[in-house]
Amino acid sequence: MPTVHFRGRELDCDEGMILRDVLLEAGESPHNGTSNYLNCRGHATCGTCAVEVDGEVGEPTSDERRRLQLPPHDPDAGLRLACQTAVYGDVSVEKHDGFWGQKVDR
Numbered sequence: 001m002p003t004v005h006f007r008g009r010e011l012d013c014d015e016g017m018i019l020r021d022v023l024l025e026a027g028e029s030p031h032n033g034t035s036n037y038l039n040c041r042g043h044a045t046c047g048t049c050a051v052e053v054d055g056e057v058g059e060p061t062s063d064e065r066r067r068l069q070l071p072p073h074d075p076d077a078g079l080r081l082a083c084q085t086a087v088y089g090d091v092s093v094e095k096h097d098g099f100w101g102q103k104v105d106r
Contacts, residue, residue, distance in 0.1 A: 005092040020082040030082035042083035049082040050101040056089025
């Protein structure tokens with residue numbers, strides 16, 4: 001059973017669960033501020049659930065790759081959309097600042 005490490009919590013989930021669903025079921029959110037309310041509800045169209053993920057997850061979907069190519073995201077930032085990321089092993093997740101979580105310091 002994979003464990004998701006997020007904001008000091010350890011969240012267990014079934015293998016293959018979508019990261020956004022894991023977070024929401026645990027009372028956490030992959031969104032910042034008003035994007036908690038203004039988001040696409042998991043359809044990979046808004047990009048507000050972008051997070052940094054380290055661990056065993058599925059490959060990016062074509063919808064995810066397409067959305068992360070558009071501003072304000074930088075395709076080289078290494079972010080993933082929580083709504084498209086399947087969890088297959090233990091992962092650490094970090095939500096960065098900004099409405100879309102796009103403010104990655106590199």
